[in-house]
Amino acid sequence: MKKILVLFERSGAVSIPFREAGFDVTTIDIEPHLKDNEHHIQMDIRNIDKLNLNYSEYCLLIAFPPCTYFSKAGLHYLRTQPGRKEKQLRDLEMVSILWEIPIKHKCFENPAGSALNKLWRPHSCRIDYCQFADFKKLTDLWLENLPPLLPEQMNLKKYGSFITNMRYGFNRSHTPIEVGYAMVKQWSDLL
Numbered sequence: 221m222k223k224i225l226v227l228f229e230r231s232g233a234v235s236i237p238f239r240e241a242g243f244d245v246t247t248i249d250i251e252p253h254l255k256d257n258e259h260h261i262q263m264d265i266r267n268i269d270k271l272n273l274n275y276s277e278y279c280l281l282i283a284f285p286p287c288t289y290f291s292k293a294g295l296h297y298l299r300t301q302p303g304r305k306e307k308q309l310r311d312l313e314m315v316s317i318l319w320e321i322p323i324k325h326k327c328f329e330n331p332a333g334s335a336l337n338k339l340w341r342p343h344s345c346r347i348d349y350c351q352f353a354d355f356k357k358l359t360d361l362w363l364e365n366l367p368p369l370l371p372e373q374m375n376l377k378k379y380g381s382f383i384t385n386m387r388y389g390f391n392r393s394h395t396p397i398e399v400g401y402a403m404v405k406q407w408s409d410l411l
Contacts (some may be wrong), residue, residue, distance in 0.1 A: 222411055223274070227265055227318065229252050234282050237400035241408060266314055279411040281323040282403075284395065285315050285330060286380040292333040302370075312339050325365045325411060327403070329395065332358030345369060353396035366410065372402045 223244045226235050232255040235245045246261065247253055253260035289308035298305050315336065330336050331372065332346055343360035350356040351371030361369060
């Protein structure tokens, strides 16, 4: 059975579709998983080395690094909140270290316009959640040995040429499960 490692995911948006497709999925996050704690390791990812994972067993690494210090919505706080720049640099170092995990196929996600584009590397592709699900949100993907994720649908029929339906709060911050199903459909054969 092919193994996948998913970091910073507690919603099940990616782990559930891959598990349904027959993959052995391990998730790691500092918070408990909202749907499947049986295959979830609750810990600070900065301590991932303590798990002594055999990365050669994994065919795909997917990560959703926290966007708190990278999102353009909060970048103006870097000048006004003491210590915020240091936290951004700490998280940037974490992203860089996680990217170096020796797993062949990788996908990292952050909101469009993330400071990761300037501080770390330019994104590989940009998706809009309305191309997969029922709300609009631009998201950047950093990919290694994976093709860009292609749109599965457009909700223009339901919402018109400009999608006005928006999710707010907790649900909007989570990747829709339809994106996870698209990843399975488009990337499974490569793994």
